[in-house]
Amino acid sequence: MAEQTAMEKLVSLCKRRGIIFPSSEIYGGLSSAWDYGPLGVELKNRIRDLWWKGMTRLRDDIVGLDAAIMMHPRVWEASGHVENFTDPLVDCKSCKHRFREDQIPEESRTAGRCPDCGGELTETRRFNLMFKTHMGPVENDGAAVYLRPETAQGIYVNFRNVRQSSRVKIPFGIAQVGKAFRNEITTKNFIFRTCEFEQMEMQYFIRPEEDEKWFAYWLDERQAYYRKLGIRPEKLRLHRHGPDELAHYAKVAYDIEYEFPFGWSELEGVHNRTDYDLRRHGEYSQKDLSYLDESTGERFIPYVIETSAGLTRTVLTALADAYDEEEVEGEKRTVLHLHPEIAPITVGVFPLVKKDGLAELAGEIERELRDEFSTFYDQGGAIGRRYRRQDEIGTPYGVTIDYQTKDDGTVTLRLRDSMKQIRVARRRLAEAIRDETKNYGRE
Ligand code: GAP
Numbered sequence: 001m002a003e004q005t006a007m008e009k010l011v012s013l014c015k016r017r018g019i020i021f022p023s024s025e026i027y028g029g030l031s032s033a034w035d036y037g038p039l040g041v042e043l044k045n046r047i048r049d050l051w052w053k054g055m056t057r058l059r060d061d062i063v064g065l066d067a068a069i070m071m072h073p074r075v076w077e078a079s080g081h082v083e084n085f086t087d088p089l090v091d092c093k094s095c096k097h098r099f100r101e102d103q104i105p106e107e108s109r110t111a112g113r114c115p116d117c118g119g120e121l122t123e124t125r126r127f128n129l130m131f132k133t134h135m136g137p138v139e140n141d142g143a144a145v146y147l148r149p150e151t152a153q154g155i156y157v158n159f160r161n162v163r164q165s166s167r168v169k170i171p172f173g174i175a176q177v178g179k180a181f182r183n184e185i186t187t188k189n190f191i192f193r194t195c196e197f198e199q200m201e202m203q204y205f206i207r208p209e210e211d212e213k214w215f216a217y218w219l220d221e222r223q224a225y226y227r228k229l230g231i232r233p234e235k236l237r238l239h240r241h242g243p244d245e246l247a248h249y250a251k252v253a254y255d256i257e258y259e260f261p262f263g264w265s266e267l268e269g270v271h272n273r274t275d276y277d278l279r280r281h282g283e284y285s286q287k288d289l290s291y292l293d294e295s296t297g298e299r300f301i302p303y304v305i306e307t308s309a310g311l312t313r314t315v316l317t318a319l320a321d322a323y324d325e326e327e328v329e330g331e332k333r334t335v336l337h338l339h340p341e342i343a344p345i346t347v348g349v350f351p352l353v354k355k356d357g358l359a360e361l362a363g364e365i366e367r368e369l370r371d372e373f374s375t376f377y378d379q380g381g382a383i384g385r386r387y388r389r390q391d392e393i394g395t396p397y398g399v400t401i402d403y404q405t406k407d408d409g410t411v412t413l414r415l416r417d418s419m420k421q422i423r424v425a426r427r428r429l430a431e432a433i434r435d436e437t438k439n440y441g442r443e
Contacts, residue, residue: 042344067154078284094119230339336394
């Protein structure tokens, strides 16, 4: 059998351990749609919560929002998405395969030939990426709505509401996490590019003349976030968009890229969107979206620095970065070196054996930890196998209850990465886990 690629191994681990499943699998699956299983939803929520906490709760200058996915259709005319949010598309006249023109290998593109079968390619067409649907029972254009292709627009159209209700003063930001939809022509690489995905976006409203300062600030902040997630810094880099890459709204844009198993690709975009969106919404809605600086009496349309991260893409990054295979005592160990703050399960609790009251004692200790940590109790099989099962899903701590626990009230705390075992008093266990997490650094 051919050796599995790194991505194949990751996809298979995710399915086997309940992290990510193919969507509607019992019907043969739906290409490029994925479901998050019991462990996947924990991982995704933790990544989201760290972002949310860092963006809103730990700061004075950013507030949260949760806008509807479906918005007034004029939003997308004003934002420029109806006109500009397109990909160049070509079809093969023979095999009917469809490609994004900019993703075809150079030699096939210049020859106008299909990279799959060598057939003739059609002329390039512009293809709008927005999903269009109809609200209400009548399918006519009057009732057409779009599924949002970015969460950002929900923030712009609520700029006035948030300002008036929260009394925020420039510079300030509005943060939002939510689903976005794009009718991508090529979806591949697992959850990297899908038609339905989640974004974590923040729009930071500033004085126009301060755009460079705030852009540099947010570019640094966003890279720090990935380091906090435990992503290895050498796997991250920046890519500045050239003039032909810039989105229709952007004056300056940088991608934070990660080196995925399939190569360097975008993880997050940091954009200087100028006053483009607020100005356009002001024009299209005929509402005043300017800002009055009460200290100077000056009125202006704020500029926006946007930080736009893919939540689902960050899940893939965390998994790909954490995946490792090691040889331990002549056996293969598969391990996810997930940062303890995002691991789906923080502590596995194991009685050495089921008998002599150890199972009951372990159950008691597990319940003590539940309130603060996500825990998992396992009494089945050899202890080594139980550790391996947790290593594979990235559980950073294992707690083993043995006969000594009954005598002196201590337990063994096992660390996933180093496999080091330390003896800790039961009453100091939570504190020890907290300390290890605070000082966590991948070796
Ligand atoms: N509001 C700006 C915006 O949406 P973008 O560069 O088009 O900018 C931002 O998207 C981020 O959203 C990307 O860096 C990526 O992480 C995520 N993203 C975009 N399209 C995606 C897709 N089809 N599947 C998964 N994630 C996607």
